Amino acid sequence: METIKIAGVKRADFGKKESKHIRKEGMIPCTIYGRGETVHFSVDAKAVKPLIYTPQSYLVEFDIEGQKEVGVMREVQYHPVKDNVLHIDFYHVVPGKPISIDVPVRLTGNSEGVKQGGKLILSKRKVRISATMENLPDEIVVDVTTLGLGKSIFVGDLQYDNITLLTPASTAVCAVKMTRAARGAAAAAAE
Template identity: 30%
Template structure:
């Protein structure tokens, strides 16, 4: 399992808001590691390194390593909190990840061959209905993106999940319908097309 980042951490002996505030005053980010049928552990992360990792992108879909006083723990970030005004990192929730685990992750959608879409060449507009797709994926093979190929896509066309070649072992959490990822609206009809596609959801 290839891990995309590693953060050093120390154990936070006390839980609660007071201990978290004390950590922030020391330029640390309070966090918790839970899951894998083991007790939750409260930790502190260095603010600079944790913030840089967050802003690299893909924080909630990349496997990482927490070096907790020499013990290497494989994790995925499940949630984080930013200061409502100053926008700095305030807290992170990590889940332990076993090598054979299946994870539910939001995978970004990436579009290719927009220059080869007949509809876009004719002045159509690409309306993105889903910027991410929630999928069940193996922890050892989390895809960076779902690729939607727009080559040949015409005016009024819709791109559905069934037309996407999904990475091995990855399945959408929505299984009861062939949901829309994007549409190519006719010139002047973008808003209506987007509303219609969203109505399908």
């Protein structure tokens, strides 16, 4: 999995007033928790843009005044009107210990159903997985070459080494739906 490096500054003061002051300086208050400890810090708002405004998931290496921390983003709080970031929560990543994270899905191949006039629809853009830090993939690749017209691929159909899929097995990842043009061609061929 790709890694982003971000520098942070420790916070000593907490609360609404202090957080507001931090945001006025162009910083975002953050918390990284897990491993039995919680570290409060703030980061530059521009430094987290590649982390937030993307469909990808990343490991984040923090340098908080010389203290090294590795984590994954858990939750982002946005302002209800302005839509700017108010607070970010991260979770510690420990080598050898599995973590759960949402990973994007990428479809590959040319589906048989699409060749027959169907439309390929991606129903689930991200899938929650559990894996150790060393085995975390950048994306889950799903081959749709054998997917026929009117058929679906479910999370339960996917198998990967060293990865546990946490999304329910009955969740559809993608499907090939019949279009109106394909229905008309099928009706004409039947007559």
